[in-house]
Amino acid sequence: MASSAPPGLSLVSVLSLLACSGQLLAAVLLTRRYCGRSSTQNWWILLWLFYDVIVHLTLEGPFVYMSLVGTVEASEGPLAELWKEYGKADSRWLVSDPTIVSIEILTVILDSLLALLLIHAVLKDKYYRHFLQIALSVCELYGGWMTFCPDWLMGSPHLNTSSLLYLWVYLVLFNGVWVLVPVLLLLQSWFSLRSLHVLRADQSKAAKRQ
Numbered sequence: 001m002a003s004s005a006p007p008g009l010s011l012v013s014v015l016s017l018l019a020c021s022g023q024l025l026a027a028v029l030l031t032r033r034y035c036g037r038s039s040t041q042n043w044w045i046l047l048w049l050f051y052d053v054i055v056h057l058t059l060e061g062p063f064v065y066m067s068l069v070g071t072v073e074a075s076e077g078p079l080a081e082l083w084k085e086y087g088k089a090d091s092r093w094l095v096s097d098p099t100i101v102s103i104e105i106l107t108v109i110l111d112s113l114l115a116l117l118l119i120h121a122v123l124k125d126k127y128y129r130h131f132l133q134i135a136l137s138v139c140e141l142y143g144g145w146m147t148f149c150p151d152w153l154m155g156s157p158h159l160n161t162s163s164l165l166y167l168w169v170y171l172v173l174f175n176g177v178w179v180l181v182p183v184l185l186l187l188q189s190w191f192s193l194r195s196l197h198v199l200r201a202d203q204s205k206a207a208k209r210q
Contacts, residue, residue, distance in 0.1 A: 012085045027051035048181050049119050056112040064104050066095040089166035091158045103143050111139050130189040136181035
């Protein structure tokens with residue numbers, strides 16, 4: 001782990017956090033626009049899904065592009081500066097690390113597609129809703145595991161935990177959300193499918209009595 005002196009909250013840090021807040025605001029507006037009369041539970045799920053898609057396409061998508069044509073470290077522009085800021089906490093994102101880029105390619109393409117399909121399934125109450133919800137959640141959890149596990153096994157040489165900002169905001173908060181929410185979605189699918197099974201079992205027993 002890096003041992004550099006803990007930095008303060010820079011202008012780039014503030015602007016990066018504001019950009020993330022802007023993505024969340026956009027997700028809220030989209031949820032309010034399309035949610036309609038969905039249940040409270042589905043409202044929160046849709047909020048997460050819209051936010052998930054926005055982050056994958058507007059933040060991770062440009063990262064993949066910069067990494068395929070060069071590196072974040074050599075790139076210029078607002079999004080490059082944002083990723084350079086995050087790269088202070090995890091230096092692999094600066095240098096087109098093959099593991100990171102491979103995971104992000106799948107994330108941008110596959111996870112975004114699954115999330116968009118799941119939004120449609122939730123809004124239209126489709127029968128395949130929980131299949132997509134489980135698939136997306138597993139993909140998100142696998143992506144998070146493969147992002148950090150290889151570095152942990154090497155002693156975390158690329159992670160900089162010298163700053164509370166880098167450790168608790170950039171590494172723990174920004175990545176932990178993509179662990180906590182998929183786990184909650186898996187639990188929600190579990191209980192929903194179990195309730196459906198119990199309902200059908202009760203209906204079958206009632207039909208046999210008639």
